[in-house]
Amino acid sequence: MRFKNFLLIVFCLAVMFTVPAFCEDNETDEDNFFVSEEKFCETIKSAGIKEAFAIFGSNQTTIVQSSSIGFKEWFNGLEDGRKMEFYPSKMVVSSSGDFGFSVGSWKEGEGTLGMWGNYLNVWKKIGLQWKIIIHSKTVLPPQIAFQKSKTTEKIELSSERKPSQSASKKEEEFFSILKDYGWAKIYNEFADDDVIKIRSDAMLEKGKKGVFIKSVAERGYITGKPKKSISSKSRDLVMFLGSAKTGGPTITAQGSFIHIWKKDSEGNYKLFLDLFISERTTDRMRKKLL
Numbered sequence: 001m002r003f004k005n006f007l008l009i010v011f012c013l014a015v016m017f018t019v020p021a022f023c024e025d026n027e028t029d030e031d032n033f034f035v036s037e038e039k040f041c042e043t044i045k046s047a048g049i050k051e052a053f054a055i056f057g058s059n060q061t062t063i064v065q066s067s068s069i070g071f072k073e074w075f076n077g078l079e080d081g082r083k084m085e086f087y088p089s090k091m092v093v094s095s096s097g098d099f100g101f102s103v104g105s106w107k108e109g110e111g112t113l114g115m116w117g118n119y120l121n122v123w124k125k126i127g128l129q130w131k132i133i134i135h136s137k138t139v140l141p142p143q144i145a146f147q148k149s150k151t152t153e154k155i156e157l158s159s160e161r162k163p164s165q166s167a168s169k170k171e172e173e174f175f176s177i178l179k180d181y182g183w184a185k186i187y188n189e190f191a192d193d194d195v196i197k198i199r200s201d202a203m204l205e206k207g208k209k210g211v212f213i214k215s216v217a218e219r220g221y222i223t224g225k226p227k228k229s230i231s232s233k234s235r236d237l238v239m240f241l242g243s244a245k246t247g248g249p250t251i252t253a254q255g256s257f258i259h260i261w262k263k264d265s266e267g268n269y270k271l272f273l274d275l276f277i278s279e280r281t282t283d284r285m286r287k288k289l290l
Helices: 002-025 029-046 049-056 071-076 167-181 183-190 208-215 279-287
Strands: 062-064 068-070 085-093 099-108 115-126 129-137 153-156 191-199 202-206 221-231 237-247 254-263 269-278
Touching (some): 029 049, 049 129, 062 071, 099 129, 099 237, 167 183, 167 237, 167 269, 191 208, 221 254
Parallel strands (some): 062 129
Antiparallel strands (some): 062 068, 099 115, 254 269
């Protein structure tokens, strides 16, 4: 009888110490990613941009405008307590739960004294914390009205197939085909159905059909070379960052590009995000002392 009581006590103690650990293991990385982006938006609104990046930035963070800026240089130039509003419209996290990104709109102030545009945060799980490793935003011209998404789409990718091709090779093909055949062919053959397009002078566009239709009349191209590549452990999201310049009949402008490729259900990489920021955005930032 005493032996049975002893076993019962041991069992109860085991349950007491294992249940918390079990609950902790079931706290998913995906939840942490979404919560991190939401907390970033809350902090930048209530405390300021410098305060937000003091929490969510790191020495691995790169600021992307028409050129890339080191985090320390950029961070030291920020004003304390400068508040902004960020409104994510889409958040995407990899199946391995270590890499994700968010896009949306942002604004500061109102009327003629205000600024607004699009933004991109690329997140990576460093240790046990999610950190922003790429931050980029455009400043739109005043004739384009501010828009914010009424809802936020949250996507958790599933990794069922191994990549059937190299993301680096797709990136090389992108620039080669773009120069020879134009944007319409790029979006028709390379784009994911939910592709996101971000430019310096327009609100972000989402969806292959709409992006493709507008690209038919688009002239010119960009040439670029990746300088940095980051991917999730599951390889279902791969990002390339580099410098670029426009070519063709358009006015030549230097800038930066970010491409994020997503692995589809067949194991093929599709262009999921296409961002190009030209010098014009940086000029507007300087004029507004951003």
